Amino acid sequence: xxxxxxxxxxxxxxxxxxxxxxxxxxxxFHLASAKxxxxxxxxxxxxxxxxxxxxxxxxxxxxxxxxxxKEKQYLMQIGADEASHVATLTAxxxxxxxxxxxxxxxxxxxxxxxxxxxxxxxxxxxNKGVGAYLGAAGFIKNKMILQAAAxxxxxxxRHAAVVGNLLGLKxxxxxxxxxxxxxxxKSNVLAAVAPFLVNxxxxxxxITY
Amino acid sequence: MxxxxxxxxxxxxxxADEHSRRSFLxxxxxxxxxxxxxxxxxGDPVAFGNADRGFKNDAxxxxxxxxxxxxxxxxxxxxxxxxxxxxxxLKGRDLxxxxxxxxxxxxxxxxxxxxxxxxxxxxxxxxxVKFPAGTFTSRAAFLKTAxxxxxxxxxxxxxxxxxxxxxxxxxxxxxxxxxxSRHAAIxxxxxxxxxxxxxxxANLPMGAVLKAAMPFIAK
Numbered sequence: 001x002x003x004x005x006x007x008x009x010x011x012x013x014x015x016x017x018x019x020x021x022x023x024x025x026x027x028x029f030h031l032a033s034a035k036x037x038x039x040x041x042x043x044x045x046x047x048x049x050x051x052x053x054x055x056x057x058x059x060x061x062x063x064x065x066x067x068x069x070k071e072k073q074y075l076m077q078i079g080a081d082e083a084s085h086v087a088t089l090t091a092x093x094x095x096x097x098x099x100x101x102x103x104x105x106x107x108x109x110x111x112x113x114x115x116x117x118x119x120x121x122x123x124x125x126x127n128k129g130v131g132a133y134l135g136a137a138g139f140i141k142n143k144m145i146l147q148a149a150a151x152x153x154x155x156x157x158r159h160a161a162v163v164g165n166l167l168g169l170k171x172x173x174x175x176x177x178x179x180x181x182x183x184x185x186k187s188n189v190l191a192a193v194a195p196f197l198v199n200x201x202x203x204x205x206x207i208t209y
Numbered sequence: 210m211x212x213x214x215x216x217x218x219x220x221x222x223x224x225a226d227e228h229s230r231r232s233f234l235x236x237x238x239x240x241x242x243x244x245x246x247x248x249x250x251x252g253d254p255v256a257f258g259n260a261d262r263g264f265k266n267d268a269x270x271x272x273x274x275x276x277x278x279x280x281x282x283x284x285x286x287x288x289x290x291x292x293x294x295x296x297x298x299l300k301g302r303d304l305x306x307x308x309x310x311x312x313x314x315x316x317x318x319x320x321x322x323x324x325x326x327x328x329x330x331x332x333x334x335x336x337x338v339k340f341p342a343g344t345f346t347s348r349a350a351f352l353k354t355a356x357x358x359x360x361x362x363x364x365x366x367x368x369x370x371x372x373x374x375x376x377x378x379x380x381x382x383x384x385x386x387x388x389x390s391r392h393a394a395i396x397x398x399x400x401x402x403x404x405x406x407x408x409x410x411a412n413l414p415m416g417a418v419l420k421a422a423m424p425f426i427a428k
Contacts, residue, residue, distance in 0.1 A: 151409035158394035181387035
């Protein structure tokens, strides 16, 4: 990163010991461990993988014509947001001199069998996305990248809440997840999305709800 | 790798409408890293950059200053929802969705206060609040102001991301900011607004936020 960037911020966050616990608030950043990410680019590629999954998920889901009216409009907009995140992360990685990971082969199983399965899977994706960004954010050394990641994280939280509401879930624990968002570890997130990632020869079984 | 050639050559970037396409292009064009971090247009809602947007004044603030700033906004929000719920303007699903927000804001106040104290700082006193006439006279008026508060809160938190020094505090702020984003989206959804105004949360410097909050603080 440029020196200009460093000047904009107060020193280098990475110089401060990670995991400085401040009461109940420090619930996210310490989830990531040193072996999870070696660089900002690795964090960005991790985020990019998740965004690929989400963008393609909505592209297929919206094509399946499971929803109508306002609901459809929301899901189209969410899909456009995810596609935008893919583009943002890809270009950011390239600008940093890194190589963006390729898109994974995906199979969403029975997610598009019905409106309910579509929305339920979307809800899982969005909440995992929220947790993933929060859990990985502590690794990002460059503050401007952190700003962008935080900005994406907030939008994933919007998606999660609205999809939860479309499903008619209870407010607390369905639409909101408490007074504080919780980070998810990389291993937790990858385990959650693993059923959707396939190699070309293998198709996963449909997920059921 | 070309972003138009992923998923085995199938296009991913398929837009529902012209608005979505433009929104995408705007975001893609401002990718703010490595060069200037400045948006292509002043006031761009998804600008990452600090330059010329009022953030220079914020740069001298300490983490405690930032925490007290957040605390002030949380005080306002908590007081707002407490008064709003007391006015009994909502029922059914509306009430179910708004009721937890009051608790969230109250929890944010308590946690931010405690964090300031833990760090050896002194929490600012709760400001005297006043809500403009008519704020609590109808569901529509209450929710409209709620939406204003929430979107402002989101922009306020995102405006400080690059300025907080302690990573643990940043984690804390982020975990609160995400909740404010949920609130903002839900209020927009139930009032017929746009729950997703931009693909990346917008941000504002302290001065602009406090100016917007002034009508709610009694002199």
